[in-house]
Amino acid sequence: MLEGLLLGLQTAFSLQNLLMVIGGCLIGTFIGMLPGLGPMSIIAIMIPVAISLGDPSAALILLAGVYYGAIFGGSTSSILLNAPGVAGTVASSFDGYPMAKQGKAGKALTIAAIASFAGGSIGALLLMVFAPALSSVALLFHSAEYFALMVVGLSAIAAFAGSGQVAKAMMMTVLGLIMATVGEGALFNMPRFTMGIMDLQSGFGFITLAMAMFALPEALFLVLKPKTAKQDGDGKISELRISRAEAKAIAPVIGRQSLQGFFIGVLPGAGATIASFLGYAVERNLATKEEQEEFGKGSIKGLAAPETANNAACTGSFVPLLTLGIPGSGTTAILLGALIALNVTPGPRLMIDDPQIFWSVIISMYIGNLILLVLNLPLIPYIAKVLAIPRNYLIPFILFFTLMGAYIGQNNATELLLLVAFGIGATALKFADYPLAPLLIGFILGGMLEDNFSRSMQLYDGISFIWERPMTLALLVIAVILVMLPSFRARRAKARAEGVAEGD
Amino acid sequence: MALDRWISLILLGVCLVYGYTAWFTMDAGLAPFMKRNPIWPSTFPKLLSVLGIIASTIILLGIEKGSPKEADIDYRRLGEYHLGQALGLLALMIAYALCLRPLGFLISTSAFLILGSYILGERKWLVMLPVSLGASGVVWYLVQEVLGIYMRPLPGIFGG
Numbered sequence: 001m002l003e004g005l006l007l008g009l010q011t012a013f014s015l016q017n018l019l020m021v022i023g024g025c026l027i028g029t030f031i032g033m034l035p036g037l038g039p040m041s042i043i044a045i046m047i048p049v050a051i052s053l054g055d056p057s058a059a060l061i062l063l064a065g066v067y068y069g070a071i072f073g074g075s076t077s078s079i080l081l082n083a084p085g086v087a088g089t090v091a092s093s094f095d096g097y098p099m100a101k102q103g104k105a106g107k108a109l110t111i112a113a114i115a116s117f118a119g120g121s122i123g124a125l126l127l128m129v130f131a132p133a134l135s136s137v138a139l140l141f142h143s144a145e146y147f148a149l150m151v152v153g154l155s156a157i158a159a160f161a162g163s164g165q166v167a168k169a170m171m172m173t174v175l176g177l178i179m180a181t182v183g184e185g186a187l188f189n190m191p192r193f194t195m196g197i198m199d200l201q202s203g204f205g206f207i208t209l210a211m212a213m214f215a216l217p218e219a220l221f222l223v224l225k226p227k228t229a230k231q232d233g234d235g236k237i238s239e240l241r242i243s244r245a246e247a248k249a250i251a252p253v254i255g256r257q258s259l260q261g262f263f264i265g266v267l268p269g270a271g272a273t274i275a276s277f278l279g280y281a282v283e284r285n286l287a288t289k290e291e292q293e294e295f296g297k298g299s300i301k302g303l304a305a306p307e308t309a310n311n312a313a314c315t316g317s318f319v320p321l322l323t324l325g326i327p328g329s330g331t332t333a334i335l336l337g338a339l340i341a342l343n344v345t346p347g348p349r350l351m352i353d354d355p356q357i358f359w360s361v362i363i364s365m366y367i368g369n370l371i372l373l374v375l376n377l378p379l380i381p382y383i384a385k386v387l388a389i390p391r392n393y394l395i396p397f398i399l400f401f402t403l404m405g406a407y408i409g410q411n412n413a414t415e416l417l418l419l420v421a422f423g424i425g426a427t428a429l430k431f432a433d434y435p436l437a438p439l440l441i442g443f444i445l446g447g448m449l450e451d452n453f454s455r456s457m458q459l460y461d462g463i464s465f466i467w468e469r470p471m472t473l474a475l476l477v478i479a480v481i482l483v484m485l486p487s488f489r490a491r492r493a494k495a496r497a498e499g500v501a502e503g504d
Numbered sequence: 505m506a507l508d509r510w511i512s513l514i515l516l517g518v519c520l521v522y523g524y525t526a527w528f529t530m531d532a533g534l535a536p537f538m539k540r541n542p543i544w545p546s547t548f549p550k551l552l553s554v555l556g557i558i559a560s561t562i563i564l565l566g567i568e569k570g571s572p573k574e575a576d577i578d579y580r581r582l583g584e585y586h587l588g589q590a591l592g593l594l595a596l597m598i599a600y601a602l603c604l605r606p607l608g609f610l611i612s613t614s615a616f617l618i619l620g621s622y623i624l625g626e627r628k629w630l631v632m633l634p635v636s637l638g639a640s641g642v643v644w645y646l647v648q649e650v651l652g653i654y655m656r657p658l659p660g661i662f663g664g
Contacts, residue, residue: 052653167568168508171515171559174552178522181549190533190545193525223593223624224585393635396620399593400613403600404643408653416601420594432508450548457543487568 004132004351008359011057012367017360020053020062021368022375028069029372033077034394039070039088040330040437041215045401047207047338048408056342057357061364063335068120068314068365071272072372075112075307076380080105088272088310091280095295095302102298110242111300112307113377115254119308120369122258123265123315127322128362130266131351135323138348144456144465148475150449153326155479156268157438159486166486168434173442179204180446199414206337208406208419209443213436214330215402216423221430223395242300250304253283261309265316268328272310272317279309315365322346322358326445330437333444340444512563519560523553592623608658613640 011017024046031042046066050059074089079096092112099108141149158169182193183203194200257279264275283305284295295302320328325347327333339346344354351358406419426436456465456472467473526549534544562568596619603612617636626632647653 167559167562171512171556171563174519174556174559175515177552178519178549178556181552192530192545192549193522220590220593223590224587390626392621392624392626395593395624396617397639399597399620400616400643403597403616404647407604408647411653413601413605416604417598420597420601424594428507429511432506432511434508434511453548454543457547458541461542 004355004359005363007356008361008363011356011360012061012363016055017058017061017364018367020058021065021364022371024062024065025069025072025368025371025375028066028071029073029076030069032070032073034389039067039074040210040334041218041398042066042070043331043334044207044210044215045398045405047210047334047341048405050338051341052408054342056339056344056354057360059338059342060335060357060361063338064318064361064365065368067331067335068116068311068368069372071310071314072113072116075116075310076109079108079112079303088276088313089306090273091276091306092303092310094280094306095297095299098296098298099300099303104298107242107246107300108303109380110377111246111250111303113373114242115250115257115304115307116311117369117373118254119258119261119311120315120372121366122255123262123312124362124365124369126259126262126312127315127319127365131319131323131358131362134319135348135351138324141348141471142456142469143452143459144469144472145475147449147452147456148472148479149324150326150445150452152475152479152482153268153320153324153328154438154442154445154449155482157328157441159482160267160274165433165435166483169438170483172429172434172436172438176439176442176444177446177449179209179439180443181450199412204418204443205406205415206341206444208415209422210334210337210440211402211405212419212422213426213440215398215405216419217427217430217436219395219398219402220423220427222391222398246300250300253301253304254308256286257283257305257308258312261312262316264309265313266319266328268320268326271329271331272313275313275316276306276310279305311369318361322350322361323348325350325448327441330440333437333441337444509564509566512560516557516560516564519553519556522549523557526550526553589623589625593620596620596623605656606659609644609655610640610657611659613643 012021027046028039028042031045032039043063043066046063050062053059053062071088075092075096078089078093079100082093082097096108096112099105154173155170158166158173180203182200184191184201191201260282261272261275261279264278265271280302283301284292287295287299287301291299291301317327317329317332320326321332321336325336325345327336336346344350344357402423403416403419406415407413429436457463459465460468465472466476526546530546530549531544538544596616600612600616603615607615614636617639618632621632621636644655644657647655648657
């Protein structure tokens with residue numbers, strides 16, 4: 001481990017990678033502040049840049065920096081404008097915005113920055129401990145287990161989708177898998193489902209799909225419904241200090257939420273958003289009576305909890321990505337796609353084959369968190385001016401960058417038409433409340449899922465691997481339970497509710 | 505019928521066509537030696553088509569009851585939003601896709617940015633023109649020189 005750490009330090013402290021961290025954090029903060037643009041859109045837009053760097057460590061460091069920069073930036077607009085740019089920071093606006101209205105915007109931003117820093121750093125520490133352990137277990141897995149594990153991951157994403165959403169999330173996952181089968185597979189030299197169109201021979205472009213699923217619908221939603229961002233207060237940010245008593249009050253909150261947020265982040269399907277809401281709820285229940293009164297009216301604990309949790313969860317979501325090669329969220333799915341494009345396959349062998357990537361990413365997380373704290377805190381009043389960019393300029397530029405990203409990836413104008421078509425489809429799906437992240441995750445995992453499935457089929461000459469390998473069977477049973485559980489619980493709750501009504 | 509169920513109907517159709525291809529037409533072109541393989545190119549798609557048909561039927565029939573959520577934008581009141589602007593921008597994107605090669609990067613991009621803000625209601629030409637022209641120049645330079653990806657800057661007739 002020490003060896004790895006040294007290697008990581010060496011890689012992360014190269015001039016190029018330091019610039020990547022700083023650049024990524026600044027770009028992420030900058031764009032994350034714009035209301036309506038989530039980290040997935042930003043990362044999707046940044047992918048062509050990252051891929052053309054050519055160096056997988058640098059690319060991953062850049063994208064990771066953009067990721068937590070975006071979460072940090074989102075909290076700034078949550079606090080100052082009550083207009084969260086990122087779903088993961090919605091909970092921060094519950095107490096952050098009231099604080100800003102009371103003229104304590106500076107203090108709120110400081111608490112957010114410190115809580116984010118602590119959550120991110122503790123998360124990185126936990127990642128350093130848990131990822132190597134998990135990946136040494138994962139090395140025992142065969143292709144049959146990998147297949148089963150991916151099925152578990154995909155069903156967990158559907159299962160966590162929420163009530164009434166399981167079938168929709170499953171549908172989206174299957175649709176993503178279906179889209180992944182278009183084109184020529186690696187195992188069979190035979191074009192499938194191309195409908196005779198030459199441009200589909202190599203399948204759909206992953207960047208095009210990522211842009212069409214996230215950046216385009218979000219931009220179109222911005223057009224359809226212009227957010228009326230009311231700028232309350234005079235916008236002046238002063239009094240950045242927090243008192244010793246306040247620091248004492250939030251310290252245990254930060255400690256608890258770093259751990260909780262991290263482990264929620266590790267779970268597939270649950271990410272920063274769930275972690276932040278859960279963190280807020282847990283801390284409100286733990287607080288004393290008079291502190292509970294303050295929640296929602298500008299409680300510092302109520303701000304520190306979601307801020308810590310969402311950053312810790314961001315770090316946690318890297319665990320399944322780096323150790324199993326299975327992304328648990330839309331954002332990590334995009335990161336996985338970028339890595340595959342750079343010829344790196346994340347998984348348990350990543351630590352053995354490319355240790356410098358693994359360790360430099362972890363080290364760069366510390367650097368990134370430090371940069372966010374040191375660089376952004378004094379710059380916040382200036383960065384907040386971004387919020388004043390008129391949407392008449394902002395939206396054409398976002399659209400232009402999505403087009404550019406799709407074009408650079410494939411150098412093909414047909415790709416742009418595909419982008420627009422998928423974007424319209426994605427917007428319709430978003431209207432109908434279908435979750436879009438499972439589609440992209442399914443699309444990215446589709447190729448690997450089929451490869452592992454085919455390999456085990458060939459090894460066992462049929463599907464007997466399912467019952468001949470106990471671990472595979474167990475994992476597949478878990479997957480089925482995960483999908484069935486939400487509807488079973490809903491039915492039981494309904495039955496119970498009916499029973500109560502009749503008994504009365 | 506609500507929009508999500510209409511969409512599930514469309515998806516069901518997609519899955520049926522996909523499934524038909526996988527189950528009945530795809531294997532026709534398979535080489536004889538491949539047929540002894542336990543896995544065919546159509547095996548995985550067959551599985552997927554079944555799953556897709558099940559999932560879309562569940563949504564279509566409304567078997568899974570859920571609490572209706574307040575969506576960000578209510579599509580039933582679409583007319584009250586800036587629908588024209590959104591459609592205009594989409595048309596503009598298609599036009600950009602078709603013009604990028606023949607007109608060259610600089611002209612298409614500047615026109616896209618100018619017309620984009622025009623559609624959104626911007627009328628300050630003195631700000632709009634320099635911003636758009638400058639941005640297309642800077643982006644072209646970055647893509648061409650820094651990323652090293654060739655982009656034809658000017659229309660073909662100028663030998664760009």
